Amino acid sequence: MKFLQTFELYPFLDTVVALAAAFVLGTLIGAERQYRQRTAGLRTNVLVAVGAAAFVDLAQRIAGTTEAVRVISYVVSGIGFLGAGVIMKEGMNVRGLNTAATLWCSAAVGACAGTDMIAEAALLTVFVLAGNTLLRPLVNMINRIPIDDRATEATYEVSILSRRDAMPDMRDLLVERLEQANYPVSDVEIVDRGDDTVEIVATLVSTAVNPHEIEEVTTYLAKQAGVSNATWDGSTKD
Template sequence: MRFLTTFQTADFLDTLVSLAAAFILGTLIGAERQYRQRTAGLRTNVLVAVGAAAFVDLAMHLSGADGAVRVIAYVVSGIGFLGAGVIMKQGMDVRGLNTAATLWASAAVGSCAGADMIAQAVALTVFVLAGNTLLRPLVNAINRIPLDERSSEATYYFKLAVTPAALPGMRDHLVERLESAKYPVADVEVAEHGDDLLEIVATLVSTAIDPKELDAVAADLERQPGIRHATWELNTKD
């Protein structure tokens, strides 16, 4: 058996240390994700870290540092596909970006462990955990700050509830009215809300706005025949 002639205790112990380090550090990262009930939890982060460590360690033993560099490049791109699986879009909300980024970081931790850079893997784990825990209060504090529409770029939606008879002319009138107020329209859609009510949704080009100006447009349009309601809303999610 070729295994008996090629097996080296020192190399095996080196691989064992790399995998064990990746397992322990991946467990630390995954435990925090599991505690917060994220899509990719304990086992997923451990497997990503250990898998990345195994591939890099294998390349190190077969081709040296040059082979490890090539494998790391494939690990980075391959984790992108795994991360895409945990990102979910629900309406205008996108969830899972932080979980995908954590998986990417777990792969980096495993790659460091596989390349025998244990100290760097530990340091990276500390930074990943700090990003997911220590920065959370800061994120919450920023999110509680009232949004200033005049200085924040976002996607705005202007909505008109109209009768079917008013739809043909009101669609063009809405676009003209918004553009005359210096708010260009990127797209217009029509949705049904019952048999006698339609909703025109105009998506504005992403920009900063003055709420008073859009309120004035809404008030002006509500005075038009066939208009039941006019309003606008924003979406700050990328």
């Protein structure tokens, strides 16, 4: 049997230590993710860490350090596809970015373990856990700070619902009132809403706005004949 010819006890024990370290450290990272009920939890992080360690260890045993480095680069790009699977977009919100980043770090922990850098893998695990736990209170504190709309760079839209026959006049009036308020318009879109109603959507040139000034414009437009509603909305770029 070829196994008996190729089997070497000490390299095998070295692989056992590498995979065991990846398993334990991946478990620590995954347990925190599982506790918070994230999409990629305990088993996923363990498998990512152990898989990365196995591939890197295999390459290093077969072809040496040079090939191990090449395999590590493949692991980095491959985990990118796996991380994309846990990222979900819900309207203007994107969820799963932190989970995807944690998977990426689990692969790095596994790669360190696969190259026998157990201490470095443990140190990286500590930093990953610290990032997901110790920084949470700071994130919550920052999120509670009120946002000054005038200091936030965002894309703002002003829209009005108008009768179809009044659309040309209302479109011109919308642009005119915004420019008078020193909010230049970059684009105007007409959306058919049925029942002889159209929505006129004006996108402002990227700028900071004063909410009270925009409210004055929409209040004025809402009072016009043929207009049933006037609103505005903003979405940040970052």
